[in-house]
Amino acid sequence: MKYLMLIYGNEKVWSSLPAADLASLIADVDAFNERLRESGELVDSQGLVTRPRSVRLDGPDPVVTDGPYLEAKEYVGSYFVVDVDSEERALEIARAYPGIRWGGAGGGLEMWPLMTQGGSA
Template sequence: MRYVMILTGDEAPWFDEQTSQGLMEEIITWWGKWSEAGKVEEGGAELAPSTQAKTVGRGPGGEPVVTDGPFLELKEVVGGFIYLNADDIDDAVAVASTWPGIAAVGDRVEVRPVMER
Protein backbone atom coordinates (compact mmCIF):
# COMPACT_ATOMS: atom_id res chain seq x y z
CA MET A 1 0.00 0.00 0.00
CA ARG A 2 1.17 3.56 -0.67
CA TYR A 3 1.67 6.13 2.05
CA VAL A 4 3.10 9.64 2.20
CA MET A 5 5.47 10.94 4.85
CA ILE A 6 4.74 14.66 5.24
CA LEU A 7 7.75 16.40 6.78
CA THR A 8 6.96 19.38 8.98
CA GLY A 9 8.86 21.52 11.43
CA ASP A 10 10.69 24.78 11.96
CA GLU A 11 12.41 25.40 8.63
CA ALA A 12 15.23 27.57 10.05
CA PRO A 13 17.59 24.64 10.81
CA TRP A 14 17.13 23.26 7.29
CA PHE A 15 18.65 26.39 5.83
CA ASP A 16 21.43 26.71 8.42
CA GLU A 17 24.51 25.52 6.51
CA GLN A 18 26.20 23.87 9.50
CA THR A 19 23.11 21.90 10.57
CA SER A 20 21.91 20.94 7.12
CA GLN A 21 25.23 19.55 5.85
CA GLY A 22 25.46 16.77 8.46
CA LEU A 23 21.74 16.14 8.31
CA MET A 24 21.78 15.71 4.52
CA GLU A 25 24.45 13.02 4.90
CA GLU A 26 22.18 11.17 7.36
CA ILE A 27 19.22 11.56 4.99
CA ILE A 28 21.18 10.13 2.06
CA THR A 29 22.05 7.10 4.22
CA TRP A 30 18.40 6.79 5.37
CA TRP A 31 17.19 7.01 1.75
CA GLY A 32 19.61 4.29 0.63
CA LYS A 33 18.62 1.94 3.44
CA TRP A 34 14.87 2.23 2.85
CA SER A 35 15.16 2.26 -0.95
CA GLU A 36 17.05 -1.03 -0.86
CA ALA A 37 14.33 -2.43 1.41
CA GLY A 38 11.68 -1.39 -1.14
CA LYS A 39 9.96 0.99 1.29
CA VAL A 40 10.76 4.35 -0.40
CA GLU A 41 9.51 5.23 -3.88
CA GLU A 42 11.22 7.57 -6.31
CA GLY A 43 9.51 10.93 -6.23
CA GLY A 44 8.57 13.16 -3.37
CA ALA A 45 10.01 16.63 -2.98
CA GLU A 46 12.05 18.87 -0.73
CA LEU A 47 10.40 22.28 -0.71
CA ALA A 48 12.07 25.70 -0.95
CA PRO A 49 11.67 28.08 2.03
CA SER A 50 8.14 29.21 2.75
CA THR A 51 9.25 32.81 2.17
CA GLN A 52 9.32 31.94 -1.54
CA ALA A 53 5.72 30.67 -1.53
CA LYS A 54 2.59 32.26 -2.96
CA THR A 55 -0.84 31.42 -1.59
CA VAL A 56 -3.98 31.50 -3.71
CA GLY A 57 -7.27 31.94 -1.87
CA ARG A 58 -10.78 33.16 -2.44
CA GLY A 59 -11.35 36.91 -2.44
CA PRO A 60 -14.45 38.74 -1.24
CA GLY A 61 -16.22 38.40 -4.61
CA GLY A 62 -15.17 34.80 -5.11
CA GLU A 63 -12.26 35.64 -7.42
CA PRO A 64 -8.77 34.24 -6.70
CA VAL A 65 -6.50 36.43 -4.56
CA VAL A 66 -2.74 35.81 -4.45
CA THR A 67 -0.63 36.67 -1.40
CA ASP A 68 3.07 36.26 -0.72
CA GLY A 69 4.29 33.50 1.58
CA PRO A 70 2.36 30.80 3.38
CA PHE A 71 -1.22 31.56 4.35
CA LEU A 72 -0.79 30.63 8.01
CA GLU A 73 1.66 32.43 10.26
CA LEU A 74 3.16 29.35 11.89
CA LYS A 75 6.64 28.38 12.95
CA GLU A 76 6.11 24.84 11.63
CA VAL A 77 5.73 24.48 7.88
CA VAL A 78 5.60 21.61 5.41
CA GLY A 79 9.16 21.02 4.24
CA GLY A 80 8.60 18.12 1.89
CA PHE A 81 7.07 14.72 1.34
CA ILE A 82 8.22 11.18 0.59
CA TYR A 83 6.24 8.31 -0.90
CA LEU A 84 6.41 5.00 0.95
CA ASN A 85 5.43 1.45 0.06
CA ALA A 86 4.41 -0.40 3.20
CA ASP A 87 2.40 -3.44 4.26
CA ASP A 88 0.15 -1.33 6.50
CA ILE A 89 0.10 1.94 8.47
CA ASP A 90 2.20 0.43 11.27
CA ASP A 91 4.89 -0.57 8.78
CA ALA A 92 4.84 2.95 7.29
CA VAL A 93 5.09 4.52 10.76
CA ALA A 94 8.05 2.25 11.58
CA VAL A 95 9.91 3.62 8.54
CA ALA A 96 8.88 7.22 9.26
CA SER A 97 10.01 6.97 12.88
CA THR A 98 13.60 6.56 11.67
CA TRP A 99 13.59 9.89 9.76
CA PRO A 100 16.87 11.65 10.72
CA GLY A 101 15.25 15.08 11.01
CA ILE A 102 13.19 13.97 14.01
CA ALA A 103 16.23 13.58 16.28
CA ALA A 104 18.43 16.22 14.61
CA VAL A 105 16.13 19.24 14.37
CA GLY A 106 12.79 18.22 15.88
CA ASP A 107 10.93 17.55 12.63
CA ARG A 108 7.50 16.01 12.89
CA VAL A 109 6.42 13.42 10.34
CA GLU A 110 2.80 12.78 9.45
CA VAL A 111 2.08 9.44 7.78
CA ARG A 112 -1.04 9.26 5.66
CA PRO A 113 -2.40 6.65 3.24
CA VAL A 114 -2.57 7.68 -0.42
CA MET A 115 -6.08 7.62 -1.86
CA GLU A 116 -6.29 5.24 -4.81
CA ARG A 117 -9.35 6.12 -6.92
Protein backbone atom coordinates in the same frame (compact mmCIF):
# COMPACT_ATOMS: atom_id res chain seq x y z
CA MET B 1 -0.80 1.44 0.50
CA LYS B 2 0.93 4.76 -0.12
CA TYR B 3 1.65 7.34 2.57
CA LEU B 4 2.77 10.94 2.27
CA MET B 5 5.26 11.95 4.94
CA LEU B 6 5.39 15.73 5.43
CA ILE B 7 8.62 16.83 7.09
CA TYR B 8 8.36 19.91 9.30
CA GLY B 9 11.22 22.08 10.43
CA ASN B 10 11.84 25.26 12.35
CA GLU B 11 13.76 27.71 10.17
CA LYS B 12 15.38 29.44 13.14
CA VAL B 13 16.65 26.14 14.54
CA TRP B 14 17.78 24.74 11.17
CA SER B 15 19.60 27.91 10.14
CA SER B 16 21.48 27.95 13.45
CA LEU B 17 23.03 24.50 12.92
CA PRO B 18 26.78 24.55 12.31
CA ALA B 19 27.65 23.63 8.71
CA ALA B 20 29.22 20.31 9.77
CA ASP B 21 26.10 19.32 11.72
CA LEU B 22 23.83 20.22 8.81
CA ALA B 23 26.02 18.18 6.44
CA SER B 24 25.83 15.23 8.85
CA LEU B 25 22.06 15.47 9.09
CA ILE B 26 21.74 15.60 5.30
CA ALA B 27 23.97 12.51 5.05
CA ASP B 28 21.78 10.69 7.59
CA VAL B 29 18.63 11.53 5.62
CA ASP B 30 20.28 10.53 2.32
CA ALA B 31 21.23 7.15 3.83
CA PHE B 32 17.68 6.72 5.18
CA ASN B 33 16.25 7.46 1.72
CA GLU B 34 18.70 5.08 0.07
CA ARG B 35 17.64 2.22 2.37
CA LEU B 36 13.99 2.84 1.44
CA ARG B 37 14.89 3.10 -2.25
CA GLU B 38 16.73 -0.25 -2.06
CA SER B 39 13.76 -1.90 -0.32
CA GLY B 40 11.45 -0.64 -3.09
CA GLU B 41 9.32 1.31 -0.59
CA LEU B 42 10.37 4.86 -1.53
CA VAL B 43 8.13 6.32 -4.24
CA ASP B 44 9.41 9.92 -4.18
CA SER B 45 11.37 12.29 -1.97
CA GLN B 46 11.84 16.01 -2.56
CA GLY B 47 12.82 19.13 -0.69
CA LEU B 48 10.53 22.11 -1.10
CA VAL B 49 11.55 25.56 -2.29
CA THR B 50 10.73 28.18 0.32
CA ARG B 51 8.31 30.17 -1.80
CA PRO B 52 4.91 28.53 -1.44
CA ARG B 53 1.71 30.05 -2.76
CA SER B 54 -1.76 29.86 -1.32
CA VAL B 55 -4.73 29.81 -3.68
CA ARG B 56 -8.10 30.54 -2.07
CA LEU B 57 -11.48 31.46 -3.40
CA ASP B 58 -12.35 35.09 -2.61
CA GLY B 59 -15.75 35.80 -4.10
CA PRO B 60 -16.04 34.43 -7.62
CA ASP B 61 -12.29 34.36 -8.33
CA PRO B 62 -9.35 32.44 -6.90
CA VAL B 63 -6.80 34.71 -5.22
CA VAL B 64 -3.11 33.84 -5.04
CA THR B 65 -1.08 35.02 -2.05
CA ASP B 66 2.49 34.48 -0.88
CA GLY B 67 3.47 31.83 1.58
CA PRO B 68 1.64 29.40 3.72
CA TYR B 69 -1.84 30.49 4.66
CA LEU B 70 -1.24 29.83 8.38
CA GLU B 71 1.29 31.52 10.61
CA ALA B 72 3.50 28.90 12.19
CA LYS B 73 6.94 28.48 13.69
CA GLU B 74 7.35 25.24 11.79
CA TYR B 75 7.08 24.87 8.03
CA VAL B 76 6.92 21.99 5.57
CA GLY B 77 10.46 21.68 4.23
CA SER B 78 10.28 18.40 2.35
CA TYR B 79 8.25 15.28 1.82
CA PHE B 80 8.57 11.67 0.88
CA VAL B 81 6.08 9.07 -0.28
CA VAL B 82 6.32 5.40 0.61
CA ASP B 83 4.41 2.43 -0.72
CA VAL B 84 4.19 -0.19 2.03
CA ASP B 85 2.16 -3.25 3.01
CA SER B 86 0.68 -1.81 6.20
CA GLU B 87 0.15 1.25 8.35
CA GLU B 88 2.42 -0.35 10.93
CA ARG B 89 5.29 -0.38 8.42
CA ALA B 90 4.59 3.25 7.49
CA LEU B 91 4.72 4.19 11.19
CA GLU B 92 7.96 2.27 11.60
CA ILE B 93 9.47 4.29 8.74
CA ALA B 94 8.11 7.56 10.15
CA ARG B 95 9.61 6.83 13.59
CA ALA B 96 12.97 6.04 11.98
CA TYR B 97 13.23 9.31 10.03
CA PRO B 98 16.52 10.87 11.20
CA GLY B 99 15.40 14.49 11.01
CA ILE B 100 12.96 14.18 13.92
CA ARG B 101 15.65 13.09 16.38
CA TRP B 102 18.89 14.42 15.03
CA GLY B 103 20.77 16.70 17.35
CA GLY B 104 17.70 18.29 18.91
CA ALA B 105 17.09 20.21 15.67
CA GLY B 106 13.35 20.13 16.20
CA GLY B 107 10.70 19.58 13.62
CA GLY B 108 8.39 16.69 13.12
CA LEU B 109 6.67 14.51 10.59
CA GLU B 110 3.02 14.10 9.58
CA MET B 111 1.93 10.87 7.94
CA TRP B 112 -1.02 10.99 5.54
CA PRO B 113 -2.54 7.94 3.80
CA LEU B 114 -2.99 8.69 0.10
CA MET B 115 -6.23 7.93 -1.70
CA THR B 116 -6.28 5.44 -4.52
CA GLN B 117 -7.88 6.33 -7.84
CA GLY B 118 -11.16 4.93 -6.57
CA GLY B 119 -11.14 7.41 -3.70
CA SER B 120 -10.43 5.03 -0.85
CA ALA B 121 -7.42 4.99 1.42
